[in-house]
Amino acid sequence: MSIADAAVMAVLVIPALAAGLLAFLPNYRIGAAVNVAAALFTFLAAALLLLQRPALDHYLFIDDLNNVFITLTTFVGFTTSVFSASYIAHELKIGRLTPINLRFYHAMYQTLMFALNLALVANNIGLMWVAVEIATLTTVLMVGIYRTHEALEAAWKYFILGSVGIALALFGTILVYLAAQPVIGAGFDSMVWTTLVARAATFDAGILNLAFIFLLLGYGTKIGLAPLHAWLPDAHAEGPTPISAVLSGLLLNVALYALLRFKILLAVNPNAIAPAPLMVIMGLVSLVFAAFMLYRRRDIKRFFAYSSIEHMGIVTFAFGLGGALANFAGLLQMTMHSLTKSAIFFAVGHIAQAKGTQRFAQIHGLSESNPSLAFAFALAVVAIAGLPPFGIFKAEFLLATSTFAREPWLAAIFGFGLLIAFGALIIRLQDVLFGKPSPSEAIPMATLFPLYAHLAIVLAAGIYLPQPLVRWFEAVAKMLG
Amino acid sequence: MRGLNFDIAHFLAGTLVLLSFMQLYQDRLTALLHIFALHALVLALSVGWQAYVQDAPHLYVTAAIALVFKAIVIPVVLRRIIVRLGIHREIETVGGIGLTMLAGIGLVALSMVVILRVTGGADPFAREDLAFALAVILLGLLMMVSRRNAVSQVIGFMSLENGLVLAATGAKGMPLVVEISVAFSILIAFIVIGIFLFRIRERFDTVDVGALDRFRGDRA
Numbered sequence: 001m002s003i004a005d006a007a008v009m010a011v012l013v014i015p016a017l018a019a020g021l022l023a024f025l026p027n028y029r030i031g032a033a034v035n036v037a038a039a040l041f042t043f044l045a046a047a048l049l050l051l052q053r054p055a056l057d058h059y060l061f062i063d064d065l066n067n068v069f070i071t072l073t074t075f076v077g078f079t080t081s082v083f084s085a086s087y088i089a090h091e092l093k094i095g096r097l098t099p100i101n102l103r104f105y106h107a108m109y110q111t112l113m114f115a116l117n118l119a120l121v122a123n124n125i126g127l128m129w130v131a132v133e134i135a136t137l138t139t140v141l142m143v144g145i146y147r148t149h150e151a152l153e154a155a156w157k158y159f160i161l162g163s164v165g166i167a168l169a170l171f172g173t174i175l176v177y178l179a180a181q182p183v184i185g186a187g188f189d190s191m192v193w194t195t196l197v198a199r200a201a202t203f204d205a206g207i208l209n210l211a212f213i214f215l216l217l218g219y220g221t222k223i224g225l226a227p228l229h230a231w232l233p234d235a236h237a238e239g240p241t242p243i244s245a246v247l248s249g250l251l252l253n254v255a256l257y258a259l260l261r262f263k264i265l266l267a268v269n270p271n272a273i274a275p276a277p278l279m280v281i282m283g284l285v286s287l288v289f290a291a292f293m294l295y296r297r298r299d300i301k302r303f304f305a306y307s308s309i310e311h312m313g314i315v316t317f318a319f320g321l322g323g324a325l326a327n328f329a330g331l332l333q334m335t336m337h338s339l340t341k342s343a344i345f346f347a348v349g350h351i352a353q354a355k356g357t358q359r360f361a362q363i364h365g366l367s368e369s370n371p372s373l374a375f376a377f378a379l380a381v382v383a384i385a386g387l388p389p390f391g392i393f394k395a396e397f398l399l400a401t402s403t404f405a406r407e408p409w410l411a412a413i414f415g416f417g418l419l420i421a422f423g424a425l426i427i428r429l430q431d432v433l434f435g436k437p438s439p440s441e442a443i444p445m446a447t448l449f450p451l452y453a454h455l456a457i458v459l460a461a462g463i464y465l466p467q468p469l470v471r472w473f474e475a476v477a478k479m480l481g
Numbered sequence: 482m483r484g485l486n487f488d489i490a491h492f493l494a495g496t497l498v499l500l501s502f503m504q505l506y507q508d509r510l511t512a513l514l515h516i517f518a519l520h521a522l523v524l525a526l527s528v529g530w531q532a533y534v535q536d537a538p539h540l541y542v543t544a545a546i547a548l549v550f551k552a553i554v555i556p557v558v559l560r561r562i563i564v565r566l567g568i569h570r571e572i573e574t575v576g577g578i579g580l581t582m583l584a585g586i587g588l589v590a591l592s593m594v595v596i597l598r599v600t601g602g603a604d605p606f607a608r609e610d611l612a613f614a615l616a617v618i619l620l621g622l623l624m625m626v627s628r629r630n631a632v633s634q635v636i637g638f639m640s641l642e643n644g645l646v647l648a649a650t651g652a653k654g655m656p657l658v659v660e661i662s663v664a665f666s667i668l669i670a671f672i673v674i675g676i677f678l679f680r681i682r683e684r685f686d687t688v689d690v691g692a693l694d695r696f697r698g699d700r701a
Contacts, residue, residue: 164625171618210596210600
């Protein structure tokens, strides 16, 4: 077994073992430490994969595309576990969570990391589906962990909509198998992604088209594309904030990744429909819809959940548009959004704890009451709003210019959506930062580390992208067609 | 040999669609539960028949799972929950049965037209099974959106999953990974639902999802 093979296994085995261990650790402090350590080692294992690729396997594989996702997922998984450790300490203090809740929470966190990693490295569309399903179920349980009215309603809604989405995706997966079976033959090989993509040119285009519709609706629900997004704001608002961060930063990406795999499959087949128009329309609708919805939010986590819908819309739009430049921009946008949005949720988690509420109406004057937190939050919001010099600006600028060169009308809609969202973000930022300070309590300062780690990367990417990274992203962009 | 084997498979799949229709207009939870148990039983028969016809012994496992879990264990447990919550006698107001049935007919027609037209090249066995399976899935979806009661929504979801199993077993030689995972996921899903029903009861004293809507977090 080479180092790379071991690394792929480690990415799966570490979270799985940690989940088992954490379920039996009574002390929440040790639990939190184990959680952080497991996430760190998973990230290190994933980083090894950047240097060396494992040999192709019928179950697991690594290529340029999932390498991006796996690095991002394990990194955000690690930083979120650090944030989570300080977050839960406060939740425990005010009695919203009990030590038994926390045992469950930590075990679920690692199960989620396992499921996300499995979905990313799986070389089998069936296995990938199973992993996305496990990820859905674990997040449902975590969203409901506070057991308040709102949390239960959110978890139930998420469960029902998520399951329906997952069911549609499975039907799509079965259809892909049916399309592959006459060409590749019955059995396991017809679900292996690398085999599928090699022979997809001769598949029955009709079945493949139908499959893609189901996959788009199914995985699109998990991406949070309008009009299938209804679960997303509730799930983000009512669960623990670290879960909001991983939902926005990771789970949405993984669903998008699944969709992209099938998009590549369709692109190989000359007779299949072009997935582009569907993805472009859903992406733009999500962008504009979410941008307008931002103005009516009264809850700070719900507000940023809509911002996630907006950004996933942009990313889907970019990948739908296709071409080297738009794909590159989409990939960059997705990476930057994951990092920035999870950073925002880290800040929001602390703000909600300091102010004791998630309602905008009761969050004012943060710059006076918690200056350092306010500064970090302002930076993160400026980054997500797409202002220079942050990475999101670069991605959106690239996307806008390449769209303008090809489809001016789409560029106009795209720009309009961005502006609307920008306005809402700035208005809310002012509300939160200034005004007469609402009552608040001090929170420990060491906990801003994960937030600044994310922002530093986003800032660095906005100023300068290193050559190896550019070449890597270009290779992926080419692969996406 | 296309004759009898095909007809029996066809008959069983058609019965599933019929039972899905029957679920749509049940207004008592216990009656709905009985129909669902029957639905799962027919699914088990259908999967068993596919196992025999395709000579794929692993499908018998799937059939057994459908029989034991979905036709026996789940209905029994759900029945207990219903009785414990004291809602087994309650009559659920299903808004506009006529309209729901019409929508159901439309969905079945849609799945026939779409699948039969698109999959012209595929194996006729898989093809017709798939058309029925899609009809069952869509009817399950319809039931989930037309009901307000959490228990009926769960039953709608499970009959939807039955449709998925039908589709998966109809596809010849589909790897075992998926079948077991489907069965397994239903089990997990059921546990989750069990917990939720318990918690909903604990917090709201009702399983009417409509009651949950009062607590919309976004309204001030």
